[in-house]
Amino acid sequence: MGESGGRSGTKVAYREIEGQSAGYWVAVIACGLLAAAGVVTALYMRAEGHHVTGMNNQIVWGLPHVLAVFLIVAASGALNVASIASVFGRPLYKPLARLSGLLAVALLIGGLWNLVLDLGRPGHLLAAVLYPNFRSIFAWNIYLYTGFLVIVGFYLWFMMERRLNPHTHAVGVLAFLWRLVLTTGTGSIFGFLAARSAYDSAVLAPLFILTSFAFGLAIFALVLLGGFKVLGRPVGARLLARLKSLLAVFVAAVLYFVAVYHLTNLYMAGHRGVESFTLVTGGIFPVLFWGGQIFIGGVVPLVLLLRPAPRADVGALARTLTAASAAVVAGGLAQIYVIIIGGQSYPLQMFPGLIVKSSFYDGVVHNYVPHWPETVLALSGIAIAALIVLVAVRLLPFLPESLEDHVVSVHGERTATAETAGGQSVAGT
Numbered sequence: 001m002g003e004s005g006g007r008s009g010t011k012v013a014y015r016e017i018e019g020q021s022a023g024y025w026v027a028v029i030a031c032g033l034l035a036a037a038g039v040v041t042a043l044y045m046r047a048e049g050h051h052v053t054g055m056n057n058q059i060v061w062g063l064p065h066v067l068a069v070f071l072i073v074a075a076s077g078a079l080n081v082a083s084i085a086s087v088f089g090r091p092l093y094k095p096l097a098r099l100s101g102l103l104a105v106a107l108l109i110g111g112l113w114n115l116v117l118d119l120g121r122p123g124h125l126l127a128a129v130l131y132p133n134f135r136s137i138f139a140w141n142i143y144l145y146t147g148f149l150v151i152v153g154f155y156l157w158f159m160m161e162r163r164l165n166p167h168t169h170a171v172g173v174l175a176f177l178w179r180l181v182l183t184t185g186t187g188s189i190f191g192f193l194a195a196r197s198a199y200d201s202a203v204l205a206p207l208f209i210l211t212s213f214a215f216g217l218a219i220f221a222l223v224l225l226g227g228f229k230v231l232g233r234p235v236g237a238r239l240l241a242r243l244k245s246l247l248a249v250f251v252a253a254v255l256y257f258v259a260v261y262h263l264t265n266l267y268m269a270g271h272r273g274v275e276s277f278t279l280v281t282g283g284i285f286p287v288l289f290w291g292g293q294i295f296i297g298g299v300v301p302l303v304l305l306l307r308p309a310p311r312a313d314v315g316a317l318a319r320t321l322t323a324a325s326a327a328v329v330a331g332g333l334a335q336i337y338v339i340i341i342g343g344q345s346y347p348l349q350m351f352p353g354l355i356v357k358s359s360f361y362d363g364v365v366h367n368y369v370p371h372w373p374e375t376v377l378a379l380s381g382i383a384i385a386a387l388i389v390l391v392a393v394r395l396l397p398f399l400p401e402s403l404e405d406h407v408v409s410v411h412g413e414r415t416a417t418a419e420t421a422g423g424q425s426v427a428g429t
Contacts, residue, residue: 012095012407014397017231024390031387035113038380041373042117053374058366059344064118067378070215070336071111071385072145072186073208076179077216079104079152083179086159086172092242092408095400096224101156102389102398103220104179105149110385112145117377137188144182151175160396183209190339197274198343203261210257211332214250218328221247221321223389227399229318236405240317247321248305251328255298258335274346277365278338285342288334297331300324341368 017024045052055062082100085093093100116125125142132139155175158164187208190199221243228235262279265271278285301324309316345366370378393399400407 013401014098014399015401016395016397017393017399019390019394023230024394028387028390031383031390034376034383035380035387038113038117038377038383041376041380045373045377046121052371054368054370055374056366056368059341059368061340061344062118062368063370063374063378064114064381066333066337066340067381068111068114068118069186069340070333071107071114071381073183073212073336074215074219074332075104075107075111075148075212076183076186076209077212077214078107078220079175079179080213080216081220082155082159083172083176086155086168087176092239095403095408096220096239097159098156098398099224100220101152101159102392103223104152104216105156106385106388106392107216107219108145108148109388110381110383113384114378114381117380118374137185137192141182141185141189144178144185148175148178148182151178179212180209183212190343196343196346197271197349198278198339198346200271201261201264203257203264207254207257207261210250210253211335214247214254214328215332217243217247217250218325218332221325222329225318225322225325227393228403231399233399233402235314235318235403236408237312237314237317238405239403239408240314240321244305244317244321244324247324247328248302251298251301251305251324255294255302258293258298270349273349274343277346278342282342282345282365285338285345288338288342292334293331293338295331296327297335300327301331344368 019025053062079100081093082097082104084090085097085100119125128139128142132142134140151171152175155168155171158168158171184205187205190196191202191204193199225235227233262275265275278289280286304320304324304327307320309320345368347364347366
């Protein structure tokens, strides 16, 4: 068990979970089996070829890439809670900083798991490391992702080791800046692809940064509320109200930048065709955009988060935040699917303004239906992220014993927490 000092000298107690229940071991075994199934599926796809998936010569990034990009973007945003505490000095969020860093690492590893296994020959990744092409944003992202893992690892170490606590702010600033660059790099993967009408936009970089804030906070809230409910650890109304307001701001900002992105494309004559495809004529993609991304991922969370509710009703706040976070995650998956799959489905404009005719799918909208191998592989990334969290919270004190109002602090005010009992003391945030 660990403990964290507040500004007034009092402490927040942390404790590892016991992990002895049948439910815990069922979750661990299920995640482990699904992760192993992802490896087997990747080997099957390598042996048989990618024709066993729904991907083809036109749709080369399928469902594994959708989940991978979603998890990588969410990983950056999951660290936002720790950044608010360490970088911007908000004591209310400090008891959550350890879990925030853990989720950031777990989600990024889960996303990279999907990317590496979907390569077909993961060993080729070594060639990209040894012989990098720095004119490619993909090469830069290799170093951005690995750098993020290293920096957040040190960030967690500094938070959990009492002697290093004074340096947490400096490492937190570095982690904050690095994750902004990382998400910019992820968005630039698509923004730099000028050949694809749906991707060719500088707005995608800031859009990805804002979506990372919303996705990461939504997943963080679901893990926090779900974990504390299962463990029987209390969460106060003050913290829930702050998370609720913060998520509302992020969701509104995402909707604004989505509007800017599409209005920018509508203004550009060369992008009006793909905008019509995405918003009106593209079959499943307008449904996912308007019904999934905008309504479920934007309108529904804002209605839930902004409606008046008793601030002292912990149960109502928890239910509202859970429902809104689940809607943000569902809408986020729809958003990434529309960007990645929809962007590839729309035909390449080889010579804008001219009609091109050949036997190689010129002007043809490409269809994509994910098959079971890529579905299993995609879900295995989520399983890896969940498995990392399940094992970590059992081995190390990432979770506070209580987040009640009299435990957490606002503007430096803090009261005493539960007494520490047993185990070696580990320093806190």
